[in-house]
Amino acid sequence: MKSKTSPHIIWTVSLMTVILFSMSSFMFKISWDLQKDENGVQIYTRSIEGWDINEYKATTKVKTTLNKAVEAYRYGANRAKWMSKRATGIKNLKEITKDKIYTYTYADAPWPISDRDQISLVEYSYPKEGVVLATLTCSPDYIPRKSGVIRVARMKCHWLFEDLKNGYVRVTTQAVADPGGSLPTWLINANIISGPHETLSGLKRYLEK
Secondary structure (H helix, E strand, O other): OOOOOOHHHHHHHHHHHHHHHHHHHHHHHOOOEEEEEEOOEEEEEEOOOOOOOOEEEEEEEEEOOHHHHHHHHHOHHHHOOOOOOOEEEEEEEEEEEOOEEEEEEEEOOOOOOOOEEEEEEEEEEOOOOOEEEEEEEEOOOOOOOOOOOEEOOEEEEEEEEEEOOOOEEEEEEEEEEEOOOOOOHHHHHHOOOHHHHHHHHHHHHHHHO
16 A cells, blocks of 8 residues: 655755755855965965845954054054055045044046045954954945045945964955945956955065064
């Protein structure tokens, strides 16, 4: 005699199939593609839901201490010494606390592209011993806008500093941002590798000199 399959079992199997498919789709979406590995700096990109612009992740190991790496980023005067040459006018606007700071960056874009600027609230947290996380939130209306300069109003970004306990610190920055204006998406995606690579290479040189 053939046994009949319970409707409950069929429903459960169907549900599990949907869940597993969703998980595999999610895992596919979060996979990174290595785009550049040069001078100890790796750059990855991926597409993410809700954005036409790709997200990037840049990472490197630096021979330094955790405190020196974090302080190189925390203060605008330090950041100005190693960030991308296109990033000018870097400064801290207001230090609410040591771990909550409004920062400003001006991006000098090549002609005929309009220059950009960005105001971020940077908040530092300490997930566990030897790890410092700096999370950036766009604050486009914190100060008045400048004529002829496009202000970045949408971004997800963080910097992660991890003490590797062997005289090295791993620094990782991960971001996706909409530069605004009329730049085509393909052009933005084609040019998101050089900036992060230049920036982390600059940080590495600054800390290891």
